[in-house]
Every structure is written in C-alpha cells, then in structure tokens.
Amino acid sequence: MPEGEISLSQKVIRDDIENTLMELKRSKEYFERAEKVMPAGINYAIRWLDPHPVYMHEGHGSIVTDVDGNVYTDYWMGHGALILGHARREVVDSLKARAELGTHLGFPNEPMVELAERIVSIVPNVDMVRFTNSGTEANMYVTRLVRAFTHREVIGKMEGGWHGGFDSLQKGVHLPFDGKESAGLPDSQTSDTVLIRFNDEDSLKDTFESHELAAVVVEPVLGTGGIVPAEKSWLRLLRRLCDESGTLLIFDEVITGFRIALGGGQEYLGVNADLVVMGKIMGGGMPVGAFGGSREIMSLLDHRNKRRDEVVFHGGTFAANPMTMTAGLETIEILEKEKPYGLFERETEETARKLEDLGKDRGINVSVTHAPAVFAVHFMDRKPRNASETYSGDRGRTERLHQWMLKNGIIYVGKDMAHFFLSTAHSQEEIDRLVDVFDSFLLEEKKR
Ligand SMILES: Cc1ncc(COP(=O)(O)O)c(C=O)c1O
Incomplete structure (x- = not known):
C-alpha cells in the first residue's frame, strides 16, 4: 500500500476513541445543492443518513475521506464491491x-x-x-x-x-x-x-x-x-x-x-x-x-x-x-x-466471537452472523436463521450503534443494518479498533 494510505489509516487508529468527527459543513452544503436536482439529494435510498448524507471525496485502502476532510475506516467498501480496498x-x-x-x-x-x-x-x-x-x-x-x-x-x-x-x-x-x-x-x-x-x-x-x-x-x-x-x-x-x-x-x-x-x-x-x-x-x-x-x-x-x-x-x-x-x-x-480466503475466514470468525463475548461481558444480547469477509451484528439472544428473525432484533439499538460508530470515525451502510464488509486493505489494528469502539458503545448503552 502506498505510503500516504498507510498514514491515513494510522491516523484513524491512533485517534482517541472519544474523538468525535469534525463538522459536516460541506456535506450539508452539497446536500442543499443536491436535493434541488436529485430526489433526496442521493441516488440510492440506502445511502441516506439523518439529517443528511455524508458526501465522500476519496477512498484509499480501508479509508474514505468526506468533503469536509473527515476520515473514516470504511466497512461499507462500495456496497461490498471493493474486496481489495479503495483505489488498489x-x-x-x-x-x-x-x-x-x-x-x-x-x-x-x-x-x-x-x-x-x-x-x-x-x-x-x-x-x-x-x-x-x-x-x-x-x-x-x-x-x-x-x-x-x-x-x-x-x-x-x-x-x-x-x-x-x-x-x-x-x-x-x-x-x-x-x-x-x-x-x-x-x-x-x-x-x-x-x-x-x-x-x-x-x-x-x-x-x-x-x-x-x-x-x-x-x-x-x-x-x-x-x-x-x-x-x-x-x-x-x-x-x-x-x-x-x-x-x-x-x-x-x-x-x-x-x-x-x-x-x-x-x-x-x-x-x-x-x-x-x-x-x-x-x-x-x-x-x-x-x-x-x-x-x-x-x-x-x-x-x-x-x-x-x-x-x-x-x-x-x-x-x-x-x-x-x-x-x-x-x-x-x-x-x-x-488467496486471502483463509485470513478472511479467521478474521471474521474471531471478530464475531469478540463482539459476542463483549455482549456477554456487558450483559447485552449480541449475536453476530458471518461468512468470510462479511458479518452482521444483531442485538438479540440467538443467531437469526432467516429474515423474519433478523428483523426481530433491537432496531433502536442498531440505529444508535450506527451513530456511535460514525461519531468514532467508522462508517458502514445503513443505519438500520449493522453489516460490515472486510477487505484485504483492513488491518488487524483497524479491526481491533472496531471491537474497542463497539465495547465503548455497549458501555454507553448500559447507562441508558
Ligand atoms: C445479492 C444481491 N443481488 C443483486 C443485487 C443487485 O446488484 P446491483 O446493486 O449491482 O444492481 C445486490 C445488491 O446489493 C445483492 O446484494
């Protein structure tokens, strides 16, 4: 990976977990222009975020940067299309x-x-x-x-x-x-x-x-x-x-x-x-x-x-x-x-287990369904086996997780589905940080 890309991801990893994003001033401006010429200012409803979408400027490796200069670790990866990361x-x-x-x-x-x-x-x-x-x-x-x-x-x-x-x-x-x-x-x-x-x-x-x-x-x-x-x-x-x-x-x-x-x-x-x-x-x-x-x-x-x-x-x-x-x-x-498939399988299984263990430690129902390089977090007491079971999870908590992740520089789509795509560009440190941010979210939820 070229040097510039590494430094971007390291910046995100080093950031303190409480770090909140900078403002979304330019995204708001783009939204105001966009909604005049495109319904809802977007081209796919799942890309909507409240109160307005984040407009992206560039992607490198596992990182995307928005038009305000905010940097995110990206677990959406172009709707799951970017298995090698952005701009490989x-x-x-x-x-x-x-x-x-x-x-x-x-x-x-x-x-x-x-x-x-x-x-x-x-x-x-x-x-x-x-x-x-x-x-x-x-x-x-x-x-x-x-x-x-x-x-x-x-x-x-x-x-x-x-x-x-x-x-x-x-x-x-x-x-x-x-x-x-x-x-x-x-x-x-x-x-x-x-x-x-x-x-x-x-x-x-x-x-x-x-x-x-x-x-x-x-x-x-x-x-x-x-x-x-x-x-x-x-x-x-x-x-x-x-x-x-x-x-x-x-x-x-x-x-x-x-x-x-x-x-x-x-x-x-x-x-x-x-x-x-x-x-x-x-x-x-x-x-x-x-x-x-x-x-x-x-x-x-x-x-x-x-x-x-x-x-x-x-x-x-x-x-x-x-x-x-x-x-x-x-x-x-x-x-x-x-041949990244063995690594994908191990990474995904381990992450799923860590997230579920954190749920147990914090006394909050967490189940994670997964396949290599993709996983979903469900706030429920068992792994869903079909879509009706998936949709019976705690929706409010799922939405709050999305906001919490975003605030901590982790982005995925959408707010009512906690689905995460991995790529060869995601480092173990970044995945560890995702786990840490998830734990901080659970602690926050305990206070509710
Ligand atoms: C399983 C599956 N089939 C088909 C599609 C549609 O593909 P596209 O968005 O490229 O039209 C998607 C999109 O997410 C999908 O997940």
Whole structure:
C-alpha cells in the first residue's frame, strides 16, 4: 500500500476513541445543492443518513475521506464491491492504461474474453457467462433465461432476499413480506413470484408441492436479510427438490462471489447451482453484473441460426465494456495470487466471537452472523436463521450503534443494518479498533 494510505489509516487508529468527527459543513452544503436536482439529494435510498448524507471525496485502502476532510475506516467498501480496498494500485494502473486505449469500444474486446475465461475456470458449474452492468440486470436476464429454458413461469425466492430493483424479484424483501416493495410495481409483475422462508425445510417442501417452479433464486448467504449463511442440509434439500422437479437452482452470488471463497457459495457450502448470478467484486470497482451456467442453458442466448422468439435476448450499450472488464480481471488475478480466503475466514470468525463475548461481558444480547469477509451484528439472544428473525432484533439499538460508530470515525451502510464488509486493505489494528469502539458503545448503552 502506498505510503500516504498507510498514514491515513494510522491516523484513524491512533485517534482517541472519544474523538468525535469534525463538522459536516460541506456535506450539508452539497446536500442543499443536491436535493434541488436529485430526489433526496442521493441516488440510492440506502445511502441516506439523518439529517443528511455524508458526501465522500476519496477512498484509499480501508479509508474514505468526506468533503469536509473527515476520515473514516470504511466497512461499507462500495456496497461490498471493493474486496481489495479503495483505489488498489494495480487496479488503478490497469484502468489508466486501458483508458488510454479507449474507455468504451462498443465492440467485443480482449479483456472481455480474458475475464470470461477466468470466471469459467474459477466458478463451479459455469461453462459460459454473459456480462451486464449491474447485479439487478443480471438477475433480470437470468429470470428470463430460466423461464425460457423450463417453459415455466413461477420463480421461488426467499423472504428477505434482495436481488436488485427488477420487478419480478422485488417481492418479500422487507417486513411484512406480503407488502408492496415499491410504488409503481404492478401485481402482474410479481404474481409469478413465490416466497420461501430461508433455512426452513417445511417452507421449501410446501412451495415445491404447491407450485411448478421454473427456478429458485437464493443467496448462499442471505445478504440484506442479515448476513445469514444457508444451512448446508437445507441447501442440499433445495438442490434435491430442484432436481426432482426439473426446477433450476440459481445462486445469486452478487455478494458472496469471490468473497466467501474464490469460487463463491458453491465452493464454500459444497452445493451446486445451475446458474450463478455475479456482480460487485468481479467488476473491480466498476459497474458490473454477470450470469453464467451450463453450456446447454446458456446456449439459449446464442442468436445464431434461430428465430427471434427462440433466443433469449440480452445486451446493452455498456455490456462488457473494456474498463469494467479490465478492473475485474486485475482484481480476480490478484485474488487468485494472494488467496486471502483463509485470513478472511479467521478474521471474521474471531471478530464475531469478540463482539459476542463483549455482549456477554456487558450483559447485552449480541449475536453476530458471518461468512468470510462479511458479518452482521444483531442485538438479540440467538443467531437469526432467516429474515423474519433478523428483523426481530433491537432496531433502536442498531440505529444508535450506527451513530456511535460514525461519531468514532467508522462508517458502514445503513443505519438500520449493522453489516460490515472486510477487505484485504483492513488491518488487524483497524479491526481491533472496531471491537474497542463497539465495547465503548455497549458501555454507553448500559447507562441508558
Ligand atoms: C445479492 C444481491 N443481488 C443483486 C443485487 C443487485 O446488484 P446491483 O446493486 O449491482 O444492481 C445486490 C445488491 O446489493 C445483492 O446484494
């Protein structure tokens, strides 16, 4: 890591725990300008903070600096996309070199072929892949693909499962799971989507008995729904029910891919998927999504010698743009070389244990769910197994934790979800500081 970056992180580590942030004067000014020209002054509601968002200026390693010059240790890491930290030198250099050759060719290009080859060699059960610009888009196309392949319409998804803002899958994300997830979302778009309770065998069996499903889409580790890993026996049952009924199993690995293992949730949990949806990390910090699967299924996207209504359409102006492909390739090559997965697993497990132990010491219910390089803090007396359990934790305390962390120079998103993403750029000292700040929060809570 270049010198400047180290000094920034050391500054944060050295700061006294009681240190409060400087004012957010310029963030407020940016907000006042932004809200005139963008609804709520932002582009994604989860980035909102009360009374106004923090506007960021730059990121290096594990550190982000806002427009007022406040420095934070970042556990949001670009929505979990930055597994190597912000502005990793090799990725920046490869992007600079690529930009000199043209940022957007609008033609098939070399890094596209190389990244596809890499993904096919790394991700189990992916013979072929197609690129999109976001995870949402990848889920949209994969939904179309499974419907075309199976000649069925109904998709099973998990309560609390987030697959992006695509109509058919934006159902049952938040409590109450039978409510509308967005205005302007016609029932006709979600009526062929059925909800399954994560890690619940009865719910799985009932759903398969009552519906002929085209596919089930599942995150190997429920993300937005609380960083809850799938139980292996439950996932195996899902695989078996899919096989018995001719249903395709889609793993949405937008969070877990290249994070919990190089080969993602399939490798980590030892269960095979028919189709894999990817995003975040594999774009190296550039906008990305991808979906892949067996040659047989993916061949439906091959337009050659087919009528239009026999081909599953996928495409887009920026699909497989060379900037994204280059950053993704560089990132994956570094991950293959550095193999940080053992360290991620140990770091995350240890941190989870320390936070839970502090809860016990201070007499406050704390449970931490985790997978390598990602964990979530829940203020409840047991580890949640699904999203309804996640949402039954102490919400007020979760919000207060967010404020406390922010005040102490630790940032993550959002205030009602204590989810933390680690990267290769986070040092043990920084993680220790997170644990210390958490302890100071618990002591503060005891005073309430
Ligand atoms: C599991 C999962 N799938 C899909 C998406 C949507 O990806 P994107 O935000 O790139 O559209 C997300 C985003 O957080 C996600 O966590």
